[in-house]
Ligand code: SRM
């Protein structure tokens with residue numbers, strides 16, 4: 001099951017930048033690429049929890065600001081020699097609005 | 113059927129074996145026991161962790177995600193003491209666990225000299241992370257004294273690390289020279305001198321009699337009666353293979369657990385690898401052979417053919433700035449000859465030991481570039497009689513004319529060892545390229561070359577360049593990063609020559625190989641562009657590291673630190689009150705006086721930054737740029753205002769310089785100091801630019817640093833007036849801003865271009881100086897604005913506020 005919620009406008013995020021969405025499961029980093037694609041992943045580096053929204057974005061990857069791990073925005077996988085993965089969140093852009101699937105939140109809340 | 117493999121010891125050997133097993137897709141389930149409360153890490157990099165050059169996180173080789181991905185059951189923190197080879201079970205805290213195959217990889221135990229006092233608190237070995245942390249905890253006490261017993265590889269790395277942590281360090285060594293197993297007396301002497309220059313005391317022929325202390329170690333007593341005070345003692349006198357478990361389960365052990373060429377013990381279902389084993393009478397203490405053992409053991413477990421033959425190993429000391437290399441046998445002997453080269457001024461010593469026209473031993477100190485080339489000849493048993501006259505000058509001179517570095521790499525035979533730790537030869541790198549690896553990063557990921565101690569990184573890059581051939585035009589200088597083969601210098605030149613004004617334009621015109629660059633090249637390009645076109649270029653925030661994007665330093669927990677500028681280190685009661693108020697208002701957990709003569713408010717929440725800055729602005733304070741590749745601090749001493757020795761107004765001049773220079777961006781940070789006399793209380797001679805006031809004026813010193821490398825400045829010139837001091841300073845800064853590679857401090861850039869170049873452009877050629885200073889002050893018109901005020905005023909608000917808050921979105 002999916003449930004998409006409007007989290008803002010594409011232009012609220014600078015190109016090649018990121019913003020944070022606060023959720024009960026922690027912050028989610030929402031990235032906008034140079035090609036105006038949008039990706040959302042947990043804002044916690046699998047290494048030591050670095051805030052990925054603060055990293056430098058390049059292509060479809062982000063470099064963590066704390067120790068330079070590189071994480072794929074598409075798959076959440078850590079690239080290069082390091083190993084690990086961040087959870088990704090489905091997002092869509094419709095008519096300039098960014099929609100994020102919060103089904104995972106619902107499940108987590110229901111489980112409580 | 114899936115085999116259950118139990119591995120005891122999560123060290124370097126077993127970690128590598130597991131990688132081989134999983135890479136080959138072996139049908140196994142692994143349970144991994146480790147006595148340490150953590151998984152596999154790169155033990156050989158503990159020394160950089162001790163010295164503070166690396167964090168533990170950076171040396172972890174396998175983390176919990178990796179184990180999970182490969183279905184490894186991890187049992188860290190469990191020390192295994194018994195195995196039943198008949199029932200094929202391991203005794204664990206949770207009862208017996210059966211195995212199909214058992215792998216013992218327990219490494220070795222540090223040897224503790226049996227002297228009175230060896231069990232006192234404060235006496236430790238150097239083997240694992242706990243030891244490192246214990247040592248560091250002593251370093252926290254100012255002026256703490258450390259004694260390291262043992263002047264071998266491990267002891268000296270410990271000594272250098274403790275020294276880097278600020279301790280007062282003495283090394284006690286039994287033999288007549290340091291590292292006697294790897295070095296001859298001449299090289300041992302050079303090494304001792306180098307360590308002494310760094311402030312480490314070295315006592316040779318010193319035999320420990322006793323460790324003294326009541327409830328903690330307090331001193332070391334030597335047999336000759338000398339007493340050395342100690343707050344902690346590190347014993348690094350050797351290792352013993354950890355055979356206890358082997359003995360307990362009844363498999364044959366001598367010095368180590370005896371294994372055959374397939375790494376099997378006498379029990380075919382029990383294998384052993386690593387420092388705990390003995391193979392054909394030999395035991396091991398370096399990783400290269402262990403990695404080979406790991407590979408063989410993985411094959412044996414999968415039922416494949418493989419046999420271990422011990423490789424010839426060479427030694428390096430991982431102490432930053434110390435270059436030594438040794439291999440083979442270098443004892444004197446009647447049947448031996450030697451070739452020696454010395455350059456006393458540069459501290460270079462090279463010695464080849466020959467027997468029957470073949471190299472059998474190598475000792476090099478100070479310049480070790482040719483080490484691998486000699487080692488290859490040693491391994492090959494090559495007859496060197498032909499080129500013997502020039503042999504000692506190394507590869508570049510072989511055959512007469514010096515060759516270019518790539519030709520030298522091309523001439524290396526396929527078996528030539530490139531990475532000693534991982535046993536990666538030239539052939540393996542070339543095979544990886546033939547197999548599709550198309551970049552340096554891919555090659556290192558595939559082969560592991562240069563991923564352990566890293567000292568072969570340069571050579572690895574050259575072999576990769578060779579292998580990629582036409583696809584990889586060999587740049588005169590290394591490319592800026594993986595996205596381009598153009599060097600920093602070329603990119604800077606082309607930006608100006610071609611009038612390029614944006615990052616996408618540079619990437620397009622210079623054929624960047626990635627679409628959006630990477631975290632290395634983007635910040636560099638952003639800087640090069642803003643330096644070239646101060647009036648036109650629009651700073652690209654997304655190409656800046658977070659600190660420079662939000663104008664504060666990110667902390668390890670994601671909060672930030674805030675350092676307001678304190679001109680020349682001078683403050684007022686009002687400023688202090690405003691700082692105190694801000695600290696209270698925003699619940700700042702730590703207020704600290706920095707090493708740069710100002711105050712740091714640490715642990716501020718990101719969303720609080722703009723309003724905190726507004727408060728500080730209101731009290732007249734601006735950003736200290738403590739996060740910037742730009743102008744940092746100007747430290748001063750009290751000077752003529754108060755000091756009985758002051759010759760000039762050092763405080764006043766420092767403030768004037770800081771007011772002139774603040775806000776400027778540069779390739780790396782730029783720090784200054786002004787001292788009122790040659791007693792130099794502001795430490796001007798280890799700054800990027802330092803002024804030392806003397807009776808006749810101002811000495812201007814350049815190219816100092818006191819970070820990872822400590823560099824004393826060189827004197828550029830002496831000027832008579834404050835105005836000149838400021839002008840020369842601006843001109844020097846501009847020359848650096850325009851010429852240096854991104855992330856090179858001035859000293860590195862001066863090493864590249866030479867002090868003469870600086871003196872010519874800044875001192876001798878008055879027109880050049882005026883023009884440089886003019887360009888600097890022109891650029892300052894655009895950059896001397898307080899970034900905090902801008903953000904307090906609403907700029908980049910998106911950085912400090914969430915896009916959306918879903919914490920209240922309840923489930924439907
Ligand atoms: C706050 C301070 C330590 C302190 O509590 O005293 C400090 C803190 C940091 N220093 Fe420093 N350095 C501080 C004075 C120094 C000094 C002493 C000095 O300036 O006289 C040095 C040695 C002198 C020198 O630079 O030559 C120093 C040499 C370094 C280096 C090594 C530079 C090098 O060339 O090797 C780094 C790493 C870097 O810049 O790449 C560094 C980097 C850092 C960073 C920015 C690490 C980082 O990237 O996160 C630290 C930020 C901590 C934080 O979150 O706030 N810090 N750092 C000092 C701030 C001074 C100020 O008022 O601005």
Ligand SMILES: Cc1cc2nc3c(=O)[nH]c(=O)nc-3n(C[C@H](O)[C@H](O)[C@H](O)COP(=O)(O)OP(=O)(O)OC[C@H]3O[C@@H](n4cnc5c(N)ncnc54)[C@H](O)[C@@H]3O)c2cc1C
Pocket residue numbers: 120121122123124125126145146147148155156157158159190191192193217218219220238239240266269354357385386387388396397398399400402428430533565
């Ligand atoms: C500070 C330092 C610097 C070094 N530098 C270099 C270098 O530059 N180059 C180089 O080639 N080598 C270097 N070495 C040596 C290198 O680290 C070792 O050769 C290598 O780690 C040995 O690997 P191993 O797997 O055999 O043992 P280890 O890596 O020691 O792993 C053995 C593990 O088994 C665990 N264990 C032991 N007994 C049990 C038990 N009964 N139950 C459960 N777990 C157990 C231990 O706690 C340990 O974690 C260095 C070593 C140190 C300490």
Ligand code: SF4
Pocket residue numbers: none
């Ligand atoms: S403040 Fe400087 S010396 Fe201290 S831990 Fe950070 S970088 Fe290292």
Ligand code: FES
Pocket residue numbers: 045046047048049050064065066067068069
């Ligand atoms: S926390 Fe991200 S790289 Fe370390």
